[in-house]
Amino acid sequence: MIQIKIDGKNINTRKGANLVDVALENGIYIPTLCYMKGEPCLGTCRVCSVKVGGATAAACTVPVAHGMEVEVNEPEVKDMRKALVESLFAEGTHNCPSCEKSGRCDLQAVGYEVEMMVSRFEYRFTPRKKDYASEKILLERDRCIFCQRCVEFVRDAETGQKIFSISGRGANSRIEINVELANKMSAEQITRAVDLCPVGTIIEKKIGFNDPIGKRKFDIKSIRERALEGDEK
Amino acid sequence: MRNIHEILDHYRSDRTRLMDILWDVQHQWGYIPNTVLPEMAEKLGLTELDIKETYSFYHFFIDKPPAKFQIYLSDTVIAKMQGYQAVYDALEEETGCVFGKKDATNIFGLDTTSCIGLSDQEPAMLIGKEVFTRLTPEKIVQIIRRLKNGESPADILNPENLASDSLAYIHAMVDSGIRSKGPLFFQNKTDFKALLHKVINNHPEVIIKNVSESGLRGRGGAGFSTGLKWRLCSDNDQKTRFIICNADEGEPGTFKDRVLLMESPKEVIFGMITAGYAIGAQEGIIYLRSEYYYLKDYLEKQLAEFRTEGLLGKSIGGKTEFNFDIRIQMGAGAYICGDETALIESMEGKRGTPRVKPPYPVNAGYLGKPTSANNVETFVAVTSIMEEGALWFKNMGTTESAGTRLLSISGDCDRPGIYEIEWGITLNAMLEKAGARMPWAVQVSGPSGDCISVEKDGHRKIALEDLSCNGSFMIFNRSRDLLDIVKHFTQFFVNESCGICVPCRSGNVDLFKKINRVIDGKACQRDLDEVVVWGKMVRKTSRCGLGGTSPKPILTSLENFPEIYQEKLVRQDGPLLPSFDLKESRRGYLEAISTLNDRSSQS
Numbered sequence: 001m002i003q004i005k006i007d008g009k010n011i012n013t014r015k016g017a018n019l020v021d022v023a024l025e026n027g028i029y030i031p032t033l034c035y036m037k038g039e040p041c042l043g044t045c046r047v048c049s050v051k052v053g054g055a056t057a058a059a060c061t062v063p064v065a066h067g068m069e070v071e072v073n074e075p076e077v078k079d080m081r082k083a084l085v086e087s088l089f090a091e092g093t094h095n096c097p098s099c100e101k102s103g104r105c106d107l108q109a110v111g112y113e114v115e116m117m118v119s120r121f122e123y124r125f126t127p128r129k130k131d132y133a134s135e136k137i138l139l140e141r142d143r144c145i146f147c148q149r150c151v152e153f154v155r156d157a158e159t160g161q162k163i164f165s166i167s168g169r170g171a172n173s174r175i176e177i178n179v180e181l182a183n184k185m186s187a188e189q190i191t192r193a194v195d196l197c198p199v200g201t202i203i204e205k206k207i208g209f210n211d212p213i214g215k216r217k218f219d220i221k222s223i224r225e226r227a228l229e230g231d232e233k
Numbered sequence: 234m235r236n237i238h239e240i241l242d243h244y245r246s247d248r249t250r251l252m253d254i255l256w257d258v259q260h261q262w263g264y265i266p267n268t269v270l271p272e273m274a275e276k277l278g279l280t281e282l283d284i285k286e287t288y289s290f291y292h293f294f295i296d297k298p299p300a301k302f303q304i305y306l307s308d309t310v311i312a313k314m315q316g317y318q319a320v321y322d323a324l325e326e327e328t329g330c331v332f333g334k335k336d337a338t339n340i341f342g343l344d345t346t347s348c349i350g351l352s353d354q355e356p357a358m359l360i361g362k363e364v365f366t367r368l369t370p371e372k373i374v375q376i377i378r379r380l381k382n383g384e385s386p387a388d389i390l391n392p393e394n395l396a397s398d399s400l401a402y403i404h405a406m407v408d409s410g411i412r413s414k415g416p417l418f419f420q421n422k423t424d425f426k427a428l429l430h431k432v433i434n435n436h437p438e439v440i441i442k443n444v445s446e447s448g449l450r451g452r453g454g455a456g457f458s459t460g461l462k463w464r465l466c467s468d469n470d471q472k473t474r475f476i477i478c479n480a481d482e483g484e485p486g487t488f489k490d491r492v493l494l495m496e497s498p499k500e501v502i503f504g505m506i507t508a509g510y511a512i513g514a515q516e517g518i519i520y521l522r523s524e525y526y527y528l529k530d531y532l533e534k535q536l537a538e539f540r541t542e543g544l545l546g547k548s549i550g551g552k553t554e555f556n557f558d559i560r561i562q563m564g565a566g567a568y569i570c571g572d573e574t575a576l577i578e579s580m581e582g583k584r585g586t587p588r589v590k591p592p593y594p595v596n597a598g599y600l601g602k603p604t605s606a607n608n609v610e611t612f613v614a615v616t617s618i619m620e621e622g623a624l625w626f627k628n629m630g631t632t633e634s635a636g637t638r639l640l641s642i643s644g645d646c647d648r649p650g651i652y653e654i655e656w657g658i659t660l661n662a663m664l665e666k667a668g669a670r671m672p673w674a675v676q677v678s679g680p681s682g683d684c685i686s687v688e689k690d691g692h693r694k695i696a697l698e699d700l701s702c703n704g705s706f707m708i709f710n711r712s713r714d715l716l717d718i719v720k721h722f723t724q725f726f727v728n729e730s731c732g733i734c735v736p737c738r739s740g741n742v743d744l745f746k747k748i749n750r751v752i753d754g755k756a757c758q759r760d761l762d763e764v765v766v767w768g769k770m771v772r773k774t775s776r777c778g779l780g781g782t783s784p785k786p787i788l789t790s791l792e793n794f795p796e797i798y799q800e801k802l803v804r805q806d807g808p809l810l811p812s813f814d815l816k817e818s819r820r821g822y823l824e825a826i827s828t829l830n831d832r833s834s835q836s
Contacts, residue, residue: 043589046734046774056773061589080770084735091739120763121743146732165282166584167289169567170732171742176282 002066007073019062020048023072029224030072031081031110033088033198034147035060044148047084047110051077082114083121090121091171093128093142094199100208101200103216107145109223128174134182136190136205144175144201154193156181163193164202175201235261237269246276249600251582255288256563264295290584290731292346292566293523300335300342302380304328305359308345309485310718311643311707312355316369320356323370327377340381347568347725348485349524352643352707353410353650360386362526364406398534400495403527409492413666415637415653416629417617419496425503425544432507432619433550440511441467444615447623448635452610453479453571454678454703455778456634459615462605465595467512469603476508476517477599477606478559479576483522483568484679485725486705489639490609492651494521494528497613498535502559504612506544507619509557512605517559520576523566532561568729572777573606574598575731586733587777610639610704630656633698640695642667644708660700661691669708674715674794676707680722681782684715684790715797719786720748726783737780740771744784751798755812757805761791761798 002015006028013022021037023030033045041060048059051071059070071077088094088107096102131139150164163181166173185193193202213219221231235243240257244250254273258265265288270281277284288294295303306312306321321332324343330336332343351357354366363386365376379389395402411419432440445460466474478501482490493501505517521529536559539545549555567585569575574588577599598604607615614636618626627635634656640663643649647668654663664672664687672687677700685693685700693700709715723745732738747764750756768784775781791798803811 041589043776044733044735046736046776049774058774058776063591080774083767083770084774087735087739087743090743091735121739121767122746124742145735146738148733161278161280162283165280165286167282167285168732169290169584170728170730171738173732173738176285178280178282181280 002064004064004066004068004070006070013064015065016063019050019052019059019064019070022064023059023070024227024230027228028072029113029227030059031085031113031223032060033106033110033145034149036149036153036196039153042148042152044146045084045088047081049077049080049084056080078114082116085111085114085116086119087121088145089116090119090123091126092144092199093123093125099143099200100203101143101197103211103213103219105200105218106198106223107143109218112218113223126171131177133179134177136185137177137182137193138203138205139175139177140201140203141174143199145199146173146175147198149196149198150175150193150202153196154189156184157186157189158184237272241273241276248277248279249581251277251284251287252563252565252579254582255284255294256565259294263299264297266298267296287582287584288565290567291564294565298339300330301340302360302386303342303344305344305346305349306332307347307349307351307355307357307359309348309352309355310721311352311486312357313721314644314709314713315355317356319370320358320368320373323373324358324377327373341377346524346566347729348483348487350482350488350491350522351407352486352488352641352705354408355643359524362529363387363390364524364527365390366407396530397527398530400531403495403531406527407491407495409496410488410650411492411496412642412648412650413652413654415655417626417637418493418613418639418653420617421497421500423500423503423616423620425499425539426542428503428616428620429506429544429550433510433552433555437467437511437513440507440619443623444511444618447618447626448630449611449614449618449626450634450697451608452614452638452704453573453608454484454681456697456701459607459611462595462607463508463512465593466603466605469596471603472513473600473602474512474514475599475602475604476505476512476514477573477576477580477604478505478517478519478609478612479571479573479606480519480521480525480609481564481571481576482525482609483571483729484681484703484705485722486641486643486676486679486707487703488641488643489651489704491525491528493609493613493639494525494532498532499539500613500616501609502535502539502612503544503619504607504615505559506539506549506557507615508605508607508612510549510555512603514605515556515558517557518580518599519559519561520564520570520580521561522564522570526563529561529563536561567731568725569731569777569779572779575777576606577604584731586731587779589776631694631696631698634696638702639704640702640706641704642706642708644706645669645672645710645713646708654695656696657694659691660685660687660693660695663695663706664691664708667706667708669710671710672708673711673713674709674790676709676718676722676786677701677705678703679705679707680725680786681778682785684719684786684793686793689793715790715794716748716752716801719790720745720752722786723748723783726779730779730783734774734776734780736771737775737777737783740767740775740780741783743767744771744787748787750812751801754801754803756802757811758802759805759810760812761802764788764791 030048032048034042043061050059128141328341330341335342356368357366449459450456570585572587575585579585594604640652727741730737768788
């Protein structure tokens with residue numbers, strides 16, 4: 001057992017555990033968009049940035065060590081997390097009211113969580129091409145935040161090959177879908193891919209707007225409440 | 234002509250050699266044609282999109298048929314101070330082609346590219362593996378005319394048909410530009426065989442201890458203790474270990490590694506051999522940026538000579554347990570590959586995105602094995618330490634920075650080039666050596682470093698404890714438009730961000746917009762206040778050193794030259810920001826109204 005301190009609170013935990021998990025187990029929620037418990041850390045969204053020993057670090061990339069002092073609710077780093085969320089809203093085109101994922105979208109829920117009202121960054125409305133080519137999946141790239149969950153965690157059941165990949169570099173990168181492999185995906189696999197996409201980029205065709213407003217996942221419980229209860233879905 | 238089958242066989246269809254395979258394909262067909270992808274994918278156990286994922290990351294891999302002569306003009310700020318625009322115009326004029334496109338006959342294609350490591354000889358351009366320096370419009374006229382007449386770039390640069398693995402061939406294209414030698418670099422007096430025996434007569438532990446005691450710190454920029462890095466790498470249960478020479482030198486304004494590779498290649502290689510012995514590595518890899526393709530054959534020749542002399546290969550120096558060899562890995566145009574973990578990803582045939590740390594390369598690097606990645610200059614310093622001793626090295630320089638170091642100096646000075654300096658000399662003394670006249674600002678360590686004021690900081694010492702420097706100095710006098718230079722650097726980072734993390738991918742675009750807003754005379758104080766906060770956010774939350782430093786041109790110029798920003802500001806009048814264009818923002822509405830009015834008047 002080791003001891004660490006988060007926002008002044010003493011915590012006993014095990015060495016090497018992920019800081020996001022440790023915080024959550026102790027009632028401290030750190031928002032994440034790319035991190036998934038039990039999966040390798042991607043470290044792409046940086047929305048879990050906190051201060052560790054005074055230096056800013058993405059909490060999902062930090063294995064805890066004895067004596068570590070962590071600040072989650074320190075004002076500057078809290079504002080940075082908010083800025084990162086706002087940055088995502090400015091970078092893509094996120095029309096929440098018309099999105100099938102609304103009410104069950106992690107980005108939207110985290111937006112509420114960090115108390116974002118409007119993005120401080122200029123909205124870009126970059127035109128991005130949708131991809132309809134696969135039979136059951138619609139790829140709505142306007143909403144993509146490049147978390148790369150789909151790239152890393154969705155594989156063809158038979159060959160283990162990647163179904164989603166990236167092309168380009170920097171602000172021009174985009175997610176690609178391997179149509180042939182996507183068409184072989186089972187219904188469960190598609191549901192999983194849709195669920196693990198933290199936004200409305202991977203959308204199952206012919207399905208959407210199933211739950212009425214007020215009964216949607218995050219209408220019932222906030223992302224913070226769900227995370228603290230250990231409900232990953 | 235090889236077919237794709239033979240190329241794949243040559244690399245035993247090893248997925249981790251994808252970069253080499255892609256280069257071979259591109260050399261064979263001129264580009265990466267779709268037709269080869271199915272076989273590549275099948276043999277490598279990948280999908281075609283996986284292959285695209287890698288090649289689309291790199292600037293110099295192309296997937297459409299190129300022109301016969303694809304010209305890449307280096308667009309550094311230094312080139313822009315030295316007649317870049319006239320050369321640019323002359324290229325368009327003579328080729329009948331515009332930048333970013335090919336000409337109608339498919340003979341010429343023009344493109345710009347980031348710094349190619351020739352800031353002392355700008356303007357410069359690449360055509361394939363060949364490089365043309367000190368360009369003028371007149372030279373362009375000649376070059377293009379000769380290419381049109383059927384000569385090749387090599388015919389023009391190398392009329393005597395010198396062997397591509399000779400130094401004479403490289404000198405026919407590029408000057409060394411060594412301005413001052415010190416005790417350490419470019420001595421070229423080493424008896425490598427004798428030195429090898431001196432090294433291997435010691436236990437590897439002793440070598441590591443020596444390097445630690447010398448105080449040598451990595452010359453790539455971060456300044457981590459080389460001895461400690463080797464120690465961490467060797468304190469590992471895994472028996473397969475790697476040495477990497479980081480010859481990616483992508484930082485604009487830096488060219489010292491190019492000159493070391495040209496003039497002291499064996500000192501570099503010997504440093505790698507020493508490192509290999511010290512940490513128990515079996516393989517060394519030189520990651521060479523593709524802009525330095527013209528050095529590849531020459532470096533291969535040096536390696537071959539060392540193999541013949543028994544300095545590389547099996548049982549080196551008669552030690553049966555010491556087997557070590559080196560290969561060259563070509564990059565393909567991505568600044569981010571200078572980051573050691575991005576470089577390792579690239580070496581494994583993937584996109585050059587920095588890894589999440591931990592684990593660090595010393596524990597899990599290339600192919601997941603303990604890896605020590607060191608800079609070209611670091612290895613040369615190691616060779617010197619082996620020859621002259623740790624104490625000799627430590628006695629030079631300052632407390633924190635031992636030894637001497639190389640600086641690449643360019644910009645507004647009479648004597649641009651390479652200088653060996655003892656750490657601790659002042660900025661003013663350095664500027665005087667280089668013949669800087671009325672210097673105003675100096676960009677230290679390239680765009681990722683600080684933009685400092687000569688007036689305020691001239692007395693500062695070049696050393697890790699004061700004015701830390703990765704080896705690049707760009708000098709600007711008062712005639713230069715610093716805001717324009719800052720804009721150029723920011724654009725560079727926007728282009729070179731790998732895009733994997735949000736702050737760097739998106740935040741640099743926002744900073745770029747801000748600097749443009751200042752230049753356009755539409756910024757107010759609030760814009761500058763936001764630049765500081767946003768810049769800090771990008772620096773602190775980014776995944777790697779690129780985002781960790783990319784706001785520095787703006788932040789440090791704002792700190793050291795506030796007046797150049799202040800004089801461009803406008804006052805905010807009322808609640809709207811001056812950059813808010815009310816008319817433009819209502820354009821859609823006005824167009825709709827006018828269309829409706831037109832319709833109703835017609836009907």
